[in-house]
Amino acid sequence: MSKANIGLTGLAVMGQNLVLNMERNGYTVAVHNRTTQKMRDFVAAHPGKRLVACESLADFVAALERPRKLMIMVQAGPSVDNVIAQLLPLLEPGDLIIDGGNSYFLDTERRAKELAAKGFRFIGTGVSGGEEGALKGPSIMPGGEPEAYDLVKDIFVAISAKAEGEPCVTLIGPRGAGHYVKTAHNGIEYGDMALIAETYDIMHRALGISNDELGDIFAEWNQGELLSYLIEITAAIFKKRDPETGKHLVDLIVDEAGQKGTGKWTSQNALDIGVPIPTINAALEARLLSANRVERIPASRVLTGPTSRYTGDKQKLISALRDALYMAKICSYAQGMALLRAAGKEYGYQMDYGKIAAIWRGGCIIRAQFLNRITDAFRRNPDLPNLMLDEGFKEDVLKRQDALRFIVRTATDLGIPALAFMSALGYFDAYRTDRLPANLTQAQRDYFGAHTYRRLDKEGWFHTEWI
Ligand code: NBP
Numbered sequence: 001m002s003k004a005n006i007g008l009t010g011l012a013v014m015g016q017n018l019v020l021n022m023e024r025n026g027y028t029v030a031v032h033n034r035t036t037q038k039m040r041d042f043v044a045a046h047p048g049k050r051l052v053a054c055e056s057l058a059d060f061v062a063a064l065e066r067p068r069k070l071m072i073m074v075q076a077g078p079s080v081d082n083v084i085a086q087l088l089p090l091l092e093p094g095d096l097i098i099d100g101g102n103s104y105f106l107d108t109e110r111r112a113k114e115l116a117a118k119g120f121r122f123i124g125t126g127v128s129g130g131e132e133g134a135l136k137g138p139s140i141m142p143g144g145e146p147e148a149y150d151l152v153k154d155i156f157v158a159i160s161a162k163a164e165g166e167p168c169v170t171l172i173g174p175r176g177a178g179h180y181v182k183t184a185h186n187g188i189e190y191g192d193m194a195l196i197a198e199t200y201d202i203m204h205r206a207l208g209i210s211n212d213e214l215g216d217i218f219a220e221w222n223q224g225e226l227l228s229y230l231i232e233i234t235a236a237i238f239k240k241r242d243p244e245t246g247k248h249l250v251d252l253i254v255d256e257a258g259q260k261g262t263g264k265w266t267s268q269n270a271l272d273i274g275v276p277i278p279t280i281n282a283a284l285e286a287r288l289l290s291a292n293r294v295e296r297i298p299a300s301r302v303l304t305g306p307t308s309r310y311t312g313d314k315q316k317l318i319s320a321l322r323d324a325l326y327m328a329k330i331c332s333y334a335q336g337m338a339l340l341r342a343a344g345k346e347y348g349y350q351m352d353y354g355k356i357a358a359i360w361r362g363g364c365i366i367r368a369q370f371l372n373r374i375t376d377a378f379r380r381n382p383d384l385p386n387l388m389l390d391e392g393f394k395e396d397v398l399k400r401q402d403a404l405r406f407i408v409r410t411a412t413d414l415g416i417p418a419l420a421f422m423s424a425l426g427y428f429d430a431y432r433t434d435r436l437p438a439n440l441t442q443a444q445r446d447y448f449g450a451h452t453y454r455r456l457d458k459e460g461w462f463h464t465e466w467i
Pocket of ligand 1: 009011015076082089131315
C-alpha cells in the first residue's frame with residue numbers, strides 16, 4: 001500500500017475538516033484519534049477518499065512516507081504534550097510534528113526547544129477560521145524552522161484560503177511565532193467584535209433602530225471601507241428570525257459573552273511585555289462585565305443613570321458611528337500591530353508584519369478589505385512604529401476623530417457603555433500627546449517610594465526629600 005503524505009491525529013471538528021481539505025487537494029491522509037471509534041466513524045462516513053485508517057499510534061506512524069509529517073489537532077494544553085510523548089518513541093530524527101491547535105505560545109516555545117534537542121522537527125501553527133475555515137480554507141500561521149516548513153509548505157499552501165489569488169499562509173517566524181500571531185489575531189478579533197457590539201448598542205438604544213434596519217445599515221457599510229466578514233455576518237444576524245417564535249433571534253440571546261481564553265492571552269502577554277492595547281483589553285473587560293449578568297440585573301434597578309434617547313439628527317449619528325467605527329478599528333489594529341512588533345523584538349521572531357496582515361485577508365474571522373491597507377503600510381515602511389503614523393491611516397484618523405469624539409460624547413451623555421470606543425479615543429489622544437501627566441506620577445512614586453525620576457533640564461536620575 002502506498003504511504004500517506006501526512007497524518008493527522010485528533011479527529012474532532014477541526015481535525016476532521018482539515019483532513020477533508022487535505023484530501024480534496026489530492027493528499028493521502030493517515031487518520032487517528034484517541035477514541036478509535038471516532039476515527040472508524042469518520043472513515044466510514046467518507047468512503048472512497050484517500051484516507052488511511054489507523055487504529056493505533058504505531059499504525060499511524062507506520063502509514064506515513066518519510067520524513068514523516070504528523071499533525072496534532074487535539075485540545076490545547078497537556079493533551080498536546082501527552083500525544084507528543086506517545087509519538088516520540090515511534091518516530092525517527094528528522095520527522096516533523098505539527099501542532100495545529102490553539103496552543104499557548106510559550107508552550108510551543110518549550111516544545112520547539114525540547115524537540116529540536118532530540119533531533120525532531122516541529123511546527124506550532126495557528127489555524128484560523130473555525131470549522132468552516134478548516135474545511136474550505138483557513139488562514140494558517142506556522143512557526144518553526146524554514147527546513148521544517150519546507151516539508152509541509154505545499155500542503156499548507158494547497159489547503160489555505162486564497163485572498164486575491166494569494167495563499168493565506170506564510171512562515172511567521174521561529175518556534176512560538178505562529179501561535180503568538182494566532183493569539184494576537186484573536187485579541188484583535190475581540191476588539192473588532194466589541195466595537196461592532198457598541199455600535200449596535202448605540203443605534204439600538206439611542207435611536208431605537210429596528211433589527212431589520214440594523215441589518216440594512218450593516219449591509220450597506222459592508223459595501224464600503226468597513227467591508228469585512230464580521231460586518232457581513234452582523235448584517236445577516238440582524239435579519240435572522242427564530243423559527244419557533246418568529247421573533248428576531250438576536251433579541252432572544254442571553255447577553256453574556258463567552259470566551260475560550262486566547263483573547264485573554266493577548267492581554268496577559270501585552271501586560272508582560274509592556275505594550276498598551278487598551279481597546280483589546282476593553283473588549284475583554286466588556287465580555288467579563290457582560291458575563292456578570294447576575295449582578296447587572298439587580299444593579300440596573302438601583303444604579304440609575306440617563307436613559308433618554310438621542311434627539312438630534314438620526315442620519316448624522318448613524319454616519320458618525322460608521323466613521324467612529326472605522327477610526328476605532330484603526331486605533332485597535334494599531335495596538336495589535338504594535339504588540340506584534342514588540343513581541344518580535346522580545347522573543348526574536350523577526351516577523352514581516354505586512355505579510356501577516358496579508359494572510360489574515362482570507363480564511364479567518366478578521367478578514368477584511370482594510371487589511372490590504374495594513375499590508376501596504378508595512379510595505380511602504382517595514383519599521384513603521386505605529387499604524388496611525390502611516391500617511392494613509394494618519395489622514396483617516398485625523399478626518400474621523402471628530403466623529404469618534406461625538407460618539408463617545410453621545411454614549412456618555414446617554415449612559416450607554418462604550419468601553420472599546422472610549423479606549424480607542426484614549427489611545428489616540430495619549431499617543432498624540434507630547435507631555436502626559438506622568439511627571440506627576442513620577443513625583444508621587446519618588447515621594448512615597450524613592451523610585452527616582454528624570455528631569456527635562458538635566459541628565460541623570462534624581463531623588464527628592466519631598467517632606
Ligand atoms: P477539541 O479542542 O474539542 O479537542 C478534541 C480532540 O482532542 C479529540 O480528538 C480528543 O480525542 C482529543 N484529545 C483530548 Br480532548 N485529550 C487528548 C489526549 N490526552 N490525548 C489524545 N487526544 C486527546 O477539538 P477541536 O474543537 O476540533 O479543536 C482542536 C484544536 O484546534 C484545539 O486546540 C482548538 O483550540 C483548536 N482550534 C479550534 C477551533 C474551533 O473553531 N473549534 C478553531 C481554531 C483552532 P477523543 O475523541 O478521544 O476525546
